[in-house]
Amino acid sequence: MILVTGFEPFGTHKSNPSEEIARGLDGRRFGGHDVRGVVLPVHHREAAARVEALLRAHDPDAIVHIGLAEARARLALERVAVNVMDYAIADNAGYQALGEPCVPDGPPAYFTTLPLREILAALTADGVPAYISNTAGTYLCNQTLYSTLHAVTRTGHRARVGFVHLPLSPTMVAAAGAELPSMDGPLMLRGLETVLRVVAAA
Amino acid sequence: MILVTGFEPFGTHKSNPSEEIARGLDGRRFGGHDVRGVVLPVHHREAAARVEALLRAHDPDAIVHIGLAEARARLALERVAVNVMDYAIADNAGYQALGEPCVPDGPPAYFTTLPLREILAALTADGVPAYISNTAGTYLCNQTLYSTLHAVTRTGHRARVGFVHLPLSPTMVAAAGAELPSMDGPLMLRGLETVLRVVAAA
Amino acid sequence: MILVTGFEPFGTHKSNPSEEIARGLDGRRFGGHDVRGVVLPVHHREAAARVEALLRAHDPDAIVHIGLAEARARLALERVAVNVMDYAIADNAGYQALGEPCVPDGPPAYFTTLPLREILAALTADGVPAYISNTAGTYLCNQTLYSTLHAVTRTGHRARVGFVHLPLSPTMVAAAGAELPSMDGPLMLRGLETVLRVVAAA
């Protein structure tokens, strides 16, 4: 089974394309793997707790977290998660972490464990703009990725783990009236299908 | 009849989304107006000559030129065309204009004559990122827009005239491997359909 | 005499580098020309009225307007002024023009009349980032440039007229805490000295 997670809306955003993509992939099947798509709360404790419960309950072969990265123009395949929470804005519980670790006494960072080069090559061949990113930021996205990698490493779990950051949706940019890059939902979905095809075959 | 024009590929680009959009709209019908979609050569003399011949032959109610603007993130509704050719790269005939006028003794500029605010409101309501742009550059796009507005003004032709700049397509950005904004073909097409609906109703 | 104008602060800006540069150049001398530096109000009527009074009173050989263009990274040598006021924010009198002309029945645009290519070559040789810009926007900067070019043209005045847009100052970007380009005051001043040297010699 492949676990795919998106996030609920946060900050000033009324929607979150990662939520829609996770829902759109739920129940799909890639290379013999069922996909379970769930939506995580934008909450400094509950997001990680939710993933750990899913890890225990479903024993997934792979976990693909998806999140929103305002101002990025391409799908960002994250290479690394760092042990720091330094929120630019509060989470949906009103909590704003400023420089604390995701896991006290955890290592400084974990590398993600999906085949990034292969995924990038497949996306590029499919005409979906993507790149390998060296920072997942210091908000919930990085924290969730770090927590999952920490849990998987600590328990010796087999799941390979990765994170894909999405651009804003066209609707969000139209509403904002600002010169920001966007990616249309069907293209994002096609991109994530490609990611899952490679992950399922790896 | 509404004349829609795109451009053929130029420079290092292997394709041009404006060509595909113009072809995709050819033969369509909006509010009682037939659409004729044609592809213009990226040539310092022939693009304008081609439009003038179409103007004489088809007597259109409106002309919507479409072109490619690398690095823009949204549909750009051009407000003005200026009487200058200052090409950053040569055209497809190998000619690079450097500071010469589009029309010797022509006025410095023409305003476009489509209802830009109405079009922008319709695009925004449809969730298509767009804005009103104050420069169409100084390459073939601006020149074609200027030439058409000059021809229409000089002959007292009824056609309203405008220009929509498109972002790069996702395929182009994927191939370039650069952090550049893009817009997917179906979304561009939906945007231009909205433009034509407003133009046809005006 | 060369008239140099800057603008007072506006919007959320507490300072305006164009004001400081205009003051810094006041009383200087370039190639036999005295420089008079003045600061214009960010006011939809008074800025133009002030320049017209200075034009009558001082009979300048050249007029170099300077203004602030948030988000630009280089000195922008404006090529053209268009007959439109379309303010993104209100001026300092609380007036927000939305699509009205600078001068009713004025021509759509005027080209500026300084030797832009020569100025750009001199700046580049001096290591000052600069480019020729095709839009001065639709706020006070464009309006002032348009009004001055209109007044000079209408009266047959000899003054050559241009506009240089400045990036934000480092202090403004440091305070904003945003990833925006800036240019340091001494470098801006050196750039404008180069502009005036070329203008004085032309």
Added chain:
Amino acid sequence: MILVTGFEPFGTHKSNPSEEIARGLDGRRFGGHDVRGVVLPVHHREAAARVEALLRAHDPDAIVHIGLAEARARLALERVAVNVMDYAIADNAGYQALGEPCVPDGPPAYFTTLPLREILAALTADGVPAYISNTAGTYLCNQTLYSTLHAVTRTGHRARVGFVHLPLSPTMVAAAGAELPSMDGPLMLRGLETVLRVVAAA
């Protein structure tokens, strides 16, 4: 003693502002600490070897690496170094690492150990644009930072270690003729003086 390192030019760059800043700080004194400024080769093995030799020879209290980050607009105070070399271009020896570790079997990452928040506050108060960056890239800059942090950690050395990325210089942007942010040499130097003042007092 505080060790400050810059890099020699690389790629298509004819100069490197980090070299000039390191030279400009050599021999200066901050809060009782002498500064030794050295220029490192852009070489996949020799840069790290050079720093390790300096570490043994001079027993510095702090090490501030400085490097060039094209396209950044502000001083970037790096938070973390990751154990990966993934060069976009070859180094000056013609070697292009593609996905190999800086130190085989080294940990995934090290956090830098300078007081970043204090440094950022001091820079902001001084009007120098700066921010805390979460990625030093995957070229020589990140590799040198990683290697130094690894050496210091392994040997239990007291030196605190950090990295400051510089924007392009104005001369470089003027020569490139591209819309890229820059920072003037005197402002960069003032920024690094502020960094060293805080580091010396910590």
